Amino acid sequence: MYKKKMGKVRLVDRIKLIQRYCRGKKVLDVGCVGHTVPPDHPLWLHKRVNEVAGQVLGIDIESEKVEELRKHGYNVIVADALNCDLGKFDVIVAGQIIEHLDNLGIFLENMKKHLSDDGILIITTDNAHGAMFIKDYLLKRPNINPQHCMFFSRETITELLSRHDFEILEFCYYDDAWKWFFKLFPHFASNFIVVCRKKQ
Numbered sequence: 105m106y107k108k109k110m111g112k113v114r115l116v117d118r119i120k121l122i123q124r125y126c127r128g129k130k131v132l133d134v135g136c137v138g139h140t141v142p143p144d145h146p147l148w149l150h151k152r153v154n155e156v157a158g159q160v161l162g163i164d165i166e167s168e169k170v171e172e173l174r175k176h177g178y179n180v181i182v183a184d185a186l187n188c189d190l191g192k193f194d195v196i197v198a199g200q201i202i203e204h205l206d207n208l209g210i211f212l213e214n215m216k217k218h219l220s221d222d223g224i225l226i227i228t229t230d231n232a233h234g235a236m237f238i239k240d241y242l243l244k245r246p247n248i249n250p251q252h253c254m255f256f257s258r259e260t261i262t263e264l265l266s267r268h269d270f271e272i273l274e275f276c277y278y279d280d281a282w283k284w285f286f287k288l289f290p291h292f293a294s295n296f297i298v299v300c301r302k303k304q
Contacts, residue, residue, distance in 0.1 A: 113258075115283065115290040116276040118228065119152050121297060122197060125224055127156040129194035132218060134185045135201035136162030136178075137169040143176070147280065149199045150178065157195075163188060186210045192220045199228045200295075203254060212268040216302055225270065227298045231277065232257045235285075235292040258296065265300055274299040 136150040143151065150173075154160050162180035164170050173180045183190065185198075186207060196215050205211050215225055232255035256264075258275060265272060277293035279286045286293040 113290045114276055115286050115293060116278050116297065118278040118280075118295070118297060119147070119149070121274075121276065121278075121299075122149065122199075122226055122228075123152060123156045125226060125299065126153050126195050126197065128158045130159045130192075131157040131161070131195045131197060132190065132193040133160060133162040134196060134198045134215075135164055135204070136180055137164045137166050137173065143173065149197065150180075153197060154178070161190065161193075163190070186214060188214065188218075190218060193218055193223060194220055195224045195226065197226045199226075200230075202227060202229050203256070208264060209268065212265070212270070216268065216270075219302060221302075223301065224273070225300050227261070227300070228278075228295055229256050229261070231255075231291075231294055231296050232260075233291060234279075234294040235289075236294050256296075258291070261296075261298055265298065269303045270300040271303045272298055272300045 131153055133150050133153055138148045138150060142148070150160075150162050160179060162173070162178060163183040163185065164180065165182065165184055167182045170180050170182050185201070186205070196218060198215070202208060202211065219225060262272060275296065275298055277286065277290040277296045279293035279295060
């Protein structure tokens with residue numbers, strides 16, 4: 105049976121890790137409006153990226169929410185991550201967006217075109233092996249977001265990125281609840297973060 109060694113896993117603070125890569129950089133935030141938390145929430149990623157980055161452009165397809173954010177002074181535009189053309193960026197943040205897309209190959213190739221030569225792509229998404237998903241299925245009450253097209257595991261996201269010539273720099277799990285448990289068993293956390301770059 106094919107098995108690839110994946111290395112040690114760990115639980116991280118999502119915001120702190122992403123801010124570390126974005127500090128002082130030119131950043132593209134894909135899917136910036138935030139579908140699960142309001143803009144004044146401390147876990148709203150776009151605001152936290154703006155706190156540390158040198159320059160930030162946010163994109164999303166939800167025009168009404170984009171317009172509302174523009175009224176609050178955020179540099180955001182309506183654009184589709186599959187076919188936009190916005191120049192080069194040091195860091196691209198794709199937070200909780202890939203599970204909504206129906207063509208990840210096109211997405212990854214377009215993001216690759218937007219990265220500077222040493223640019224970083226950061227992806228966060230739900231963990232298909234997360235304890236909450238497993239619990240819900242065992243209880244026969246799957247709690248699935250109807251806007252999600254697919255789920256990912258560490259193995260499948262690694263294969264997908266490899267097929268599109270990305271190399272992984274960091275892979276970590278995160279969860280905003282039950283942190284004491286997930287520190288012991290990080291691979292059961294609800295979400296994961298992949299930090300990658302174009303293969304050198």
